Amino acid sequence: MNLKTRFYNIIDSQYGRPTGLLGRFIGEKMIRQHQPETLWTIENLNLQENERVLEIGCGAGFALKQISSMNGGHHVTGLDLSKSLLHSAAMRNRKALKQKRIELVLGSVEELPLSEEQFSAVYSIHSVYFWENLSRSFEEIHRVMTPGGRVMITLCDGKDGEEWASVKQMIHRELIPMMERLKFSEVRVLGGPVSRGYQTVAVAGVK
Template sequence: MRLITRARSIIDGQYGNPKGWLGSFIGEKMVRQHRIETVWTIKQLHLQKDENVLEIGCGAGYAMKLLLSTLNVDKVIGLDLSKTLIQSATIRNKKEINNERAQVVFGNVHNLPFKDNKFSKVVSIHSIYFWDDLALAVAEIHRVLTPDGSVVITLCNGKKGEMWEGINTMIHYKLIPLMEEANFQEVKLVTGPLSRQYQTVSVSGKKL
């Protein structure tokens, strides 16, 4: 029983920062698991012509690949803390990286390695759970967005009809107020599709 518990602990620990061969496996598993909400999230971006997109927590690069298949997107930069998944994302998007339409960067949401006003869109799918300083993360996202740029943050807030109190408290009493304090406009919570019985939602906002 201890061995099973330890194995589960090791696997759960991989989701925050996947490493090694197991991390590569987890990365591809997340690609399969999150297809529904990834496609839905990209629709929420309402992409226009010549978009410059940052994905925070790009994982194995599946959302990057979908974004790059859109004619309205000029360039996509994926950022992740996992060097293992950066390698996976690089392989998945090798052609567009060679064409200089894509780039994968090692980095942290709390200190984004980019200049001010760089991206017209910022997107994050299932990475907010691992942000240690939500206020700093929101401020950094606001900083790197262009005027009129927007952000979409996707996460799950329940399963099988049961709402998760901790996540919903974070959304309503931390994330949304912090975005409004950072001068994001049109901040809203949108309910999305069920994915493996998990309830998907997004929080979005626009920088003036």
């Protein structure tokens, strides 16, 4: 393996669980790259007053900052596997953390270290690709949601007009059937913005 290939392999591995200074750099890069679909996701959550919101895979905390800055009195919990990114999220949201409008949690979606039925809105942006056990992940999401709560899982299913068959298959043969088995209602796929040539979609539902 040559040096260039090794470098790109290191970069690719950082997207799943960023670590150290390189991980923090990747976290800031992801904020810039994913801003259109992040803002679109937040808008489509249709947050009302005083909601308790969970972001799975919060990264460096850009979306957390957007929601906590709204005039809705929301409380936002950000969960991530990466200590490095949680540190960046804490730095970005120092004031909101001090005011207890944001909470940061180290953990995995497969075993959420959170109590039952506390979130009225749950979302995740570009992290579902890295979930090792989709069925267990959605069971955990369902567990921590309040009745009537909304979930939105944002991802990309194509680039430059070309559809990604494997992602389409995951959406229609895995994600949607899992949500329906768990009795989520109004399960649907939303079309989102094109960002850097990537087509954004989201799988959404109501508990």
